[in-house]
Amino acid sequence: MITTLGKTRYAHIVTSVPGPESLRYFDQDQKYISPGIQTIATLSKLTIEKGEGCILQDADGNRFIDFFAGVGVASLGYNHPAYVKAVQEQVASVHVGSFTSKYRAELSQLLSTIAVGDLRRTQYYSSGAEAVEAALRLAKSYTGKTEFIGFWEGFHGKTMGVLGLLGDTFKHGLGPLPDGTYATPYANCRHCVFNRTFPECDFDCVSFLKKKIRYETLNNIAAIVVEPIQGTAGNVVPPPGYLRQLRMVADAIGALLIADEMIT
Numbered sequence: 001m002i003t004t005l006g007k008t009r010y011a012h013i014v015t016s017v018p019g020p021e022s023l024r025y026f027d028q029d030q031k032y033i034s035p036g037i038q039t040i041a042t043l044s045k046l047t048i049e050k051g052e053g054c055i056l057q058d059a060d061g062n063r064f065i066d067f068f069a070g071v072g073v074a075s076l077g078y079n080h081p082a083y084v085k086a087v088q089e090q091v092a093s094v095h096v097g098s099f100t101s102k103y104r105a106e107l108s109q110l111l112s113t114i115a116v117g118d119l120r121r122t123q124y125y126s127s128g129a130e131a132v133e134a135a136l137r138l139a140k141s142y143t144g145k146t147e148f149i150g151f152w153e154g155f156h157g158k159t160m161g162v163l164g165l166l167g168d169t170f171k172h173g174l175g176p177l178p179d180g181t182y183a184t185p186y187a188n189c190r191h192c193v194f195n196r197t198f199p200e201c202d203f204d205c206v207s208f209l210k211k212k213i214r215y216e217t218l219n220n221i222a223a224i225v226v227e228p229i230q231g232t233a234g235n236v237v238p239p240p241g242y243l244r245q246l247r248m249v250a251d252a253i254g255a256l257l258i259a260d261e262m263i264t
Contacts, residue, residue: 011055011065019060022047036158040068051078072231072262129157132225132260136161139223139256147180147217149209149224152193153233154186156225156260165225168232182216184209186230187238198239206245213253223256224249229263 018026025047047059054077056066069075076083090103104124112120125131140146150156150165163171164181171177185193185205194204213221224246230236243259250257 010063012063014062015060017062018045018047019058019062021059025059038071053077053079127157128260128262129159129162132156132165132258133159133161135225135258135260136223139258143222143254143256145220145222145255147182147221149182149184149213149217149221151186151226151230152183153188153230153236154183154225154227155230155232156227180218180220182212184212186226186233186236187242188230188233188236189239190236203242203245206242206249209246209249213249219253221250221253221255223258225258225260227260227262231263235263 023045026045029047046056046064048056049059050057051066054066054069055063056078057063066074066078094101108122111122115122123131123134125134136148139148148165150167152167154165154167156162156165158170161178163174164177165183167183167186185208187198187203187205189198192198192201192205194201194208196204209224213219226243226246228243229238243257247257249255
């Protein structure tokens with residue numbers, strides 16, 4: 001729902017979807033844009049002109065409720081006045097640079113006070129894949145080890161450094177992948193690959209992970225990389241205690257546990 005100047009507007013369709021204007025710009029875009037655009041965009045063929053709240057409006061005037069939330073990053077909705085004001089003020093001052101800024105210093109301090117446990121330091125990146133690649137480098141540097149374990153149906157980006165962690169067909173044909181990456185079943189209790197039920201299974205998936213480390217790896221694991229809730233796989237929520245089990249496995253082999261969080 002959009003509320004603007006006292007008027008309330010809802011999702012509303014006025015043309016076929018996609019409409020002629022959306023298709024015109026989409027076809028133009030496809031002539032010059034490289035492959036790799038997200039499937040929701042290529043299937044819908046929408047050309048978005050503006051948004052407000054949870055509503056997106058296309059070039060034909062059709063309005064949609066955006067349950068996609070900009071791939072999970074538009075938690076404030078679109079055109080939030082406080083966000084727009086902050087961005088406008090910053091752009092009018094200085095918009096790029098590596099130097100310290102007042103707002104970065106204040107944000108980093110705020111994050112250190114509200115983060116869980118003893119997390120006190122923050123680094124900022126422009127994408128999730130970039131952040132995961134930095135985490136992999138950190139794990140190698142800290143542990144002195146070189147191998148990584150991801151999970152079936154996991155997603156951590158599309159850059160070469162993280163492709164080996166993808167438990168998906170997206171990486172087919174893109175090899176050779178980085179050496180020393182392995183994938184193991186996630187705790188997806190709705191579709192358990194071991195045909196067990198929780199809690200009677202006693203975390204069979206974790207027991208399998210231990211066997212994989214023993215029999216398939218060089219026992220040189222720098223990190224286990226996991227989504228606390230798997231997003232691309234369909235918002236898969238693991239059973240209670242699963243992350244603690246992974247933490248114990250990581251501790252036992254001297255590895256880090258990297259939580260690639262977005263939904264949580």
